[in-house]
Amino acid sequence: MSIVAGFDVGSLSTKAVIIKNNKLAGSAIIKSGPKPVESANKVMKKLLDETGLLQTDIQASVGTGYGREKISFIDKAVSEISCHAKGAQWFVPSARTIIDIGGQDCKVIKLDKDGNIKKFITNDKCASGTGRFLDVMAKVMNIDVSELGKLSQKSTKPISFASICTVWAQADVIKHINSRRPAEDICAGINVAMANRVSMLTNVIKVENDICMTGGVAKNSGVVKALSSILGCRIKKIKKTDPQLVGAIGAALFAQEYR
Amino acid sequence: MKTAGCDIGSRTAKAVIFENNTIISSAVIPAKLDPIESSETVIKMALDQANLTMADIEKTVGTGYGQQEIPFANCLESEIVCHAKGAWWNIPSARMVIDIGGQDSKAIKMDENGKVVRYTYNDKCASGTGRFLEIMADALHVELDDMGKVGKTYKEQLHISNQCVIFAETEVVSLINEEKDVADILNALHISLANRVASLARSLTIAPDVIMTGGVAKNSGVFDALSEGIGLPVKALEGIDPQINGALGAAIIASEL
């Protein structure tokens, strides 16, 4: 029997999963604290509580995310990019292009059928086009980031605003709020701006179907819808599980290989 | 005659009641999504403190991002003019105001009568704003008001120098992951914010006295770093909350109408 674990210590949240005989056997998500080590330990404890396993039951574990180097109990650290690709393809074996929008950056990864990375690209220009962009905007709108998608669907005419620089987009959004533009149109505008940035990255490495979207932003139906219309192709989502977990799952799958 | 100034910013709303050249009362509240609501709440707070009602106020000047929405404003004035006016009224030797607001930062140069001569906003893509500190406070799990104090206790000199504020955040995340001390990170943050803003003042060629206004002025870390950044001691407003300076300026202008 194989029991492996994957840990993803991100800038905003820390995730962990257990994979037992190539099946997802348990997961845990916590908000990242100031110290990655502590976050990792916390999430490990939560994970063990949930699954009723002992740390010694875990035969191999891999860490990923910004804090990966710091996790004390892992056998190996692997970059988010590889882990997200691995994880996504596990759920959607037909996936050849993975779009992952995380808190700090946006990655587009092209894979071959065996899950090897052929090419990848990440946003270097600005945080517009990352989860941070949506967080900032949601905060300005005084809503939870998870509502952006729902709200925007009511919109008839999305508002276009400065989207090149997050800081200045923010100022624009506030201006629109103050001039009483409908919230749904602002939200829709935010999602479209986001989708535009992401589509550009995606087109840089020339998409291959199927496209699969991971990361927290994949939950935002507004962005997904806008993105697939700009790219002109369907985007598969991971239904079986929380898209935020994909990185950790990928890490666990690597652990399975090293085991 | 009693006048009022109302400054509806992106993060906070402020009001000042002003009579024969003195501040009677003032109020600051976190801005609500609806600017009208913000303005009405904050002006009521200020009025209550002075046991006054709207009827007692002869003239009101509105300013700030939400100025258009203030229902009771007799006229509107730009933040630039209001900040210059407020600071100059408080410190007549003031020739320059550096205001770090929630949404943008400004450097304002004025003449001996408090009239604006030149002004500039924060550069795009390299902006230093109050919002920056708020996000950082979140990331570092520190209370916004404690940042200055905690930062002062730094030991190691760190650098957060990316030109893009949002990427500066990712820099902070990296520092957190390197398990750097929070105080050290905060200190670096304050210096980086102060330097971004210092360049605004420098681009107008610095003229003493330089006054720092806005909520961030309460952050001793940024305040001191700013003096470093512009190469001469920055002054704080005397005896008033730097946050109400805009509203104060507005109230003074109202009294001159």
Next chain:
Amino acid sequence: MRPELKEYNLDWLFASTFSVAKNIGKSSPEEMEYVYSYIPYVRPLIEPVLETGKPALTFLDLFGDYYTNIVNAKENGKKVVMTTFCFDPCIFYAVDNLLPVTLEIGTALTSLAWKRGSTDFMDYCTEIGFSETGCSSQRGAMGAYLAGLGAQIDLVALNMGGVCDTNANAYNFAAQYLDVPYYGLDYPSELTTDEARDYHHKDYRNLVRFIEKHTNCKFDIDKLREVLEEKRKQDDLMNEIEDMQRLVPNPVPGIYHIMIYAARYTYSGKKKFTKMLKEMVEIVGENAKKGLSGLRNGVEKNRTFLVYIDNYSNGVALYEWFEKKGISHLGNILSRTFAETAPYTTGIPGTAYRIDTTNFDTMIDTLADINARMPMTRTIRGSYDAPNMWLDDTLSLAKIYGADCCIYLGTPGCRNTWSNIKLLARDLEAFGYPTYIAYGDSFDSRVETWETTEMRFEEFYKIRGLL
């Protein structure tokens, strides 16, 4: 790029739009509405243009022609050369089988006239490897041509090496990407020295050889003379308008500036451009005689000089805002010819060019001298505060046109001006000209929306007491 965009050829869109639009003037209101229903997004551009009367129709006709020719280039056996606004295209018209496409004008028109502006094309450039921070003025139209949504480009020829590396670099990218021959004129940092003059002339002769080689046809001296004589007329007309602009109130309608330089950078040396200028001189002359302002409401409250370029990313919002506020637009860096007959060149040795059609050599030298004095090629090649450069020009132009204040509008892609605009603004302020630096992108509204720009303008004019 959005799949639906790949359905339309940009040149064809312009050709048909402008050809349709030019009939509007002759139509009844009902017919007009009917025509507009075919070109809804272009309406905000065309309406204010039409308000300027006769020249407007010629303007639309001119661009209808220009793009129709490009669309039909191949079947008429003509080669298409990609070039820049800072390059006088009249030399191309001296060759029978050559047609220029000027990217920046294409980008401006696309930004002015289409729903989402040229931003999709800009992003396309990034998608195929071009730096996103590169100047948007080329990226817009360039994206269309690189995507095969415009005429097939046969060669690339331009100015700007040494003046604006970013510009030259963009064209170099296009040439490499399309794998077509490239020739870039190169410029030293100085303008008026003999060495510089000699350099201009030799460099331009290489260009002539380049063109002859790749079009395999020799320059015809009579054709060349014809084009240059036409250009001489155009210079004189432009300078007549420039001269009348000194009057208070300024009789020149603000939107004439963009109409003139858009035509100048695409149709220099062609009769239709001369026609438009003649019609403009008539109208401006009438205004001048009657002491009228070029502003629609007739009242001139302020005279503003734009130290760099205008904003094209929000339809004609900038010109309309000026109209609304009673601000008279004194033109920008693109409006100036620096022909010896221009009002602002007198008494400055070496600053202007003279058109000399004596023989082939004098004509080629003339063309070299003209190109060396195209707006940016002339004004930003050296230090901003060197003689004959940006500060000198701005101050003298602001002075003779009686400017009340200056505004900088540009693009974040402009390494040159964003490296010294703060210095220029400082000096202009010192000379008593309130100066506002706008952060927006003249071609890409995603950088700063017009609402924001407008808000900042309102603030600037109010605080500095300019209205």
Next chain:
Amino acid sequence: MNNVFIKAVANLENSSIQTWKKNGGKTVGYTCSFLPVELFYAADILPIRLRGIHAHSMEISDSYYGPFVCSFPKAVIQLAGSGKYNFLDGVVLSNGCDTLRRMNDCWRKMGEDIQGTLPPWFYYFDVPHKPDGHAFDWYVNQVKKLIASIEKQFDVHITEEKLNKAIHAQNEIRKLIWEVETLRCETPLKLTGSEAYAAIIASTVMPVDEYKIQLAEFIANIRDRKIDLAMDKKKIFLGGSICDDFELISLIEESDAVVVGENICFGVRNESDMVRQTDDPIQALTRKYLSASVCPRMMGWYKERAAMMIDRIIKMNADGVIMQNIRFCDLHGTENGLLERDFEKNNVPSLRIEREYGPLTETGRLKMRVDAFIEQLKSAGIKNKKS
């Protein structure tokens, strides 16, 4: 690691420069690899490449430069504005790119504001963007003007003999640096990219004679090494915008990678970088400095550059290329786009990253990208391990 070079590149006014000055030697700073340093050695002046290391804030430069420009010249202006370059007796600026060219404007303006930051001799060297014909003559003329100005300012006489001597000395250095480059192509690989690059940068901030001795010693020590640093590591070739410190290379080498070569405006790029010893030194210098066309500033010479890079990548049998550009560096940003396409055609895996200049770079984001790229290159290896 060779400490002499590490020390030399760690400080702007390093000990070698201090000694040089103590002995009454003059120093001149310059910004671009298109400037013939031989001219200064021929005048017994120490040419020092201007760098932006340790510039952690921009409060001075941001008040002259706008926000949308490359952070390298900004960093240099920041250092100059804070007096870090006051030790120079002169500075020669040139039009390496738009932003470097404008350093001339910004520095002079800053000189007005901050006393003592404008060096006593401030010269602008105008380099054409073409390698031949009238451009060649222009460059020759520029060199002559520069010589005249140096002679006047420093009251020296630059004789042809002195010039030839200086050329010879620089060629000796180039030969040695080329030896280092060759060592980096060999298996077993005996030196890391960061130590090699430190040595290369040091050549621009150390007196030629002292440097020559050190470099020869450095090479000898490397030869004696009994190691293979490329063992289960991926060989990386680095290209793109200026990078005047080895930090970026160290960062790459923290992953399972070793940098075996660069195409960055330091060091030599091929044998043709030698200056021919002829009876006309100025012509010879022009041929080397202008005709090499190694920088994207030379528009229209992309194909030659691409061919040269691919040739070196093959020689060094690198596994992948990392192409970086500083934000707002359009020349490299764009050329990297073209190169990416041509590398793909030649089956060379490549990674494009955009970054801030040196001290402003946020390592977290870079590290993640580099790690992933190395994992991409290694992914085949992982498969084997599994089976």
